[in-house]
Amino acid sequence: xxxxxxxxxxxxxxxxxxxxxxxxxxxxxxxxxxxxxxxxxxxxxxxxxxxxxxxxxxxxxxxxxxxxxxxxxxxxxxxxxxxxxxxxxxxxxxxxxxxxxxxxxxxxxxxxxxxxxxxxxxxxxxxxxxxx
Amino acid sequence: xxxxxxxxxxxxxxxxxxxxxxxxxxxxxxxxxxxxxxxxxxxxxxxxxxxxxxxxxxxxxxxxxxxxxxxxxxxxxxxxxxxxxxxxxxxxxxxxxxxxxxxxxxxxxxxxxxxxxxxxxxxxxxxxxxxxxxxxxxxxxxxxxxxxxxxxxxxxxxxxxxxxxxxxxxxxxxxxxxxxxxxxxxxxxxxxxxxxxxxxxxxxxxxxxxxxxxxxxxxxxxxxxxxxxxx
Amino acid sequence: xxxxxxxxxxxxxxxxxxxxxxxxxxxxxxxxxxxxxxxxxxxxxxxxxxxxxxxxxxxxxxxxxxxxxxxxxxxxxxxxxxxxxxxxxxxxxxxxxxxxxxxxxxxxxxxxxxxxxxxxxxxxxxxx
Ligand code: SF4
Ligand code: FES
Numbered sequence: 001x002x003x004x005x006x007x008x009x010x011x012x013x014x015x016x017x018x019x020x021x022x023x024x025x026x027x028x029x030x031x032x033x034x035x036x037x038x039x040x041x042x043x044x045x046x047x048x049x050x051x052x053x054x055x056x057x058x059x060x061x062x063x064x065x066x067x068x069x070x071x072x073x074x075x076x077x078x079x080x081x082x083x084x085x086x087x088x089x090x091x092x093x094x095x096x097x098x099x100x101x102x103x104x105x106x107x108x109x110x111x112x113x114x115x116x117x118x119x120x121x122x123x124x125x126x127x128x129x130x131x132x
Numbered sequence: 133x134x135x136x137x138x139x140x141x142x143x144x145x146x147x148x149x150x151x152x153x154x155x156x157x158x159x160x161x162x163x164x165x166x167x168x169x170x171x172x173x174x175x176x177x178x179x180x181x182x183x184x185x186x187x188x189x190x191x192x193x194x195x196x197x198x199x200x201x202x203x204x205x206x207x208x209x210x211x212x213x214x215x216x217x218x219x220x221x222x223x224x225x226x227x228x229x230x231x232x233x234x235x236x237x238x239x240x241x242x243x244x245x246x247x248x249x250x251x252x253x254x255x256x257x258x259x260x261x262x263x264x265x266x267x268x269x270x271x272x273x274x275x276x277x278x279x280x281x282x283x284x285x286x287x288x289x290x291x292x293x294x295x296x297x298x299x300x301x302x303x304x305x306x307x308x309x310x311x312x313x314x315x316x317x318x319x320x321x322x323x324x325x326x327x328x329x330x331x332x333x334x335x336x337x338x339x340x341x342x343x344x345x346x347x348x349x350x351x352x353x354x355x356x357x358x359x360x361x362x363x
Numbered sequence: 364x365x366x367x368x369x370x371x372x373x374x375x376x377x378x379x380x381x382x383x384x385x386x387x388x389x390x391x392x393x394x395x396x397x398x399x400x401x402x403x404x405x406x407x408x409x410x411x412x413x414x415x416x417x418x419x420x421x422x423x424x425x426x427x428x429x430x431x432x433x434x435x436x437x438x439x440x441x442x443x444x445x446x447x448x449x450x451x452x453x454x455x456x457x458x459x460x461x462x463x464x465x466x467x468x469x470x471x472x473x474x475x476x477x478x479x480x481x482x483x484x485x486x487x488x489x490x491x
Contacts, residue, residue: 044485
């Protein structure tokens with residue numbers, strides 16, 4: 001310790017995406033306020049979690065309102081995953097300053113995020129039971 | 133009233149890490165924490181090191197953590213701190229000795245936002261006139277005394293010392309919304325940095341900490357909206 | 364690592380106001396929900412793998428007693444994150460409202476708890 005020896009940043013103003021990211025968090029948050037509340041109320045309070053069997057999902061996705069449900073689930077997937085993982089990215093940027101670790105963790109985050117996005121999309125669009 | 137002062141001590145030449153010093157003082161309820169610290173320094177332990185100048189809440193040199201919260205030692209009354217008064221140096225800035233921290237990283241950020249009036253036009257009347265309404269627009273942020281209480285109360289700053297911090301944004305706000313100034317866009321560009329305004333998570337610790345009662349988060353919010361509009 | 368521990372110590376020991384604790388809870392609930400969401404997507408992915416895999420995962424991850432208890436935490440986390448997020452958005456776009464933030468956080472917490480209690484009771488029916 002003693003008189004500071006670390007280097008502090010004095011030049012600010014490099015171009016970056018934080019402004020878009022900040023705005024996106026607000027907009028996706030607003031959208032999700034509506035759809036997640038609905039999802040939560042419907043699945044947990046109306047249908048009840050224990051009744052969400054394979055058959056229940058098949059009926060919903062292939063039923064008369066199948067397209068509406070699939071649209072809603074896709075929106076949940078896209079907004080939830082991007083909003084959530086952007087939040088994790090913010091946390092990594094906040095707390096992990098070692099350049100290498102910061103990069104490794106964020107790369108890992110992007111890879112896992114992409115895999116989940118693809119997995120979710122497959123489940124919704126390929127159809128129940130048809131991935132085997 | 134008798135109060136126990138628990139003070140975070142650190143002497144870089146002797147100590148490997150900070151320790152707690154405990155001192156009993158006899159004070160009036162209307163004395164300030166600064167008076168109690170003076171009592172310790174003047175009559176009990178002359179090695180206690182702290183920074184203060186005006187002792188009237190205007191120079192901004194004695195911001196510290198008092199009972200877990202940032203404040204000016206010269207503005208907090210002993211009757212408001214209770215029987216035990218815990219005093220620590222500001223957080224997130226390099227510790228020099230006892231209650232004195234290195235303010236240079238803080239001032240480096242202050243300088244980064246160009247805290248001066250930029251205007252090369254020749255004024256019409258020999259001086260730049262401004263309407264009371266235009267002056268009112270940024271009145272709140274002119275009150276800042278650069279004590280660093282806000283910046284060092286911010287979780288985003290503790291987490292990342294590169295975050296430019298509320299104080300620098302307050303100082304930028306003071307010029308961005310001054311209609312005589314011509315460098316608003318330049319300052320907004322600076323504050324649009326990765327470590328600029330977007331690291332603010334509206335925690336409001338700065339508002340609570342500011343001894344000048346500046347609505348710091350409002351100033352930051354206005355700067356954010358100005359960036360969204362201007363860039 | 365030492366710096367991270369120091370930061371967390373600061374966060375816990377600072378006597379901030381409502382906004383400080385709301386921020387902490389917002390971040391924790393956010394990270395928790397992101398973790399849950401990752402698991403949730405995997406279990407939904409298993410819909411593609413047919414009823415046996417899906418129903419098995421569903422039973423373990425959502426219906427078993429420990430899962431039910433975790434679900435209560437999830438519901439609280441989502442409710443709080445949603446309500447607090449709305450507060451942040453409103454204050455972001457109307458910065459002048461910041462001066463009422465302490466009251467706003469309290470009202471928000473009240474609303475969250477009022478919605479949460481019946482939701483928790485409904486969720487735990489059959490477990491308790
Ligand atoms: S805004 Fe308030 S707390 Fe921050 S440096 Fe200025 S006077 Fe101190
Ligand atoms: S000594 Fe000047 S502000 Fe406290």
